[in-house]
Amino acid sequence: MGSPSRLFIGSVTTTARRALRLERPHVLVACMPKSASTFVTDVVAELPGMRRTSLTWAYGWREQTLDVAQLARFDLASYVSQQHLRYSADVGELIAEYRLTPVVLIRNIFDVVASVRDHFRDESTDGPMAALGPEHAKLGDAALEELIADLIVPWYFNFFVSWEGVDSVRTTYDEVRQSPRDVVARICERARIKADGATIERAIAAARAKARRFNKGVSGRGESISLNARERIVSFARHFPDVDFGPIGVARAAAPLPRQA
Helix, strand or coil, X not given: CCHHHCCHHHHHHHHHHHHCCCCCCXXXXXXXXCCCHHHHHXXXXXXXXXXXXXXXXXXXXXXXXXXXXXXXXXXXXXXXXXXXXXXXXXXXXXXXXXXXXXXXXXXXXXXXXXXXXXXXXXXXXXCCCCCCCHHHHHCCHHHHHHHHHHHHHHHHHHHHHHHXXXXXXXXXXXXXXXXXXXXXXXXXXXXXXXXXXXXXXXXXXXXXXXXXXXXXXXXXXXXXXXXXXXHHHXXXXXXXXXXXXXXXXXXXXXXXXXXXX
């Protein structure tokens, strides 16, 4: 996706921003689902002058990606957007063109499975990773965990690999849980958001008051998932022998065996 293919409205707002030398903070929280991303986004949105917005056109079963019309629409505003978004060449171009500060948020993959399992049962099975229905949420723990390992977890591995080496603010669920002020301070520094420690603390308190999940965030839940699910998850790492999946709790695995003719 090169510049000639941009929508006209995009070129107009970008030209205006550059001509007026307007530099507004644009924070993109590119995140694994169930990684405390809603809380992080809420905190940043509570900072002075910031707002929450969406940079994708639709949700549900549709894969989330950056939409040029949305980027152009909010180009002259200061915002934070939460997207379950894998990196690609066109995403990189849009990050550069619209001056986005990417924040890559990850979580231990086994804890993710436990959290996704409960989300399916308590809220919804809708999502872009797999076309699931309410009947899947009625499966027993082991069967549901293995389904998640087979159909949902591959997206998480691809997310992790796609953002490897991309210039971004990288953080984890555990860092957000333990030191939210430090995480938000790093985001502010990178995105040039003017906010001192007291301002960040107020934003954290305001976000917690919204009670949009994470108020009782815990780690280690994945230790109880089924052995079959764990083995399937670990096996995915063998396809990327040069990638360190330690940050999401998976040790390095041997390279896949060569296929026989």
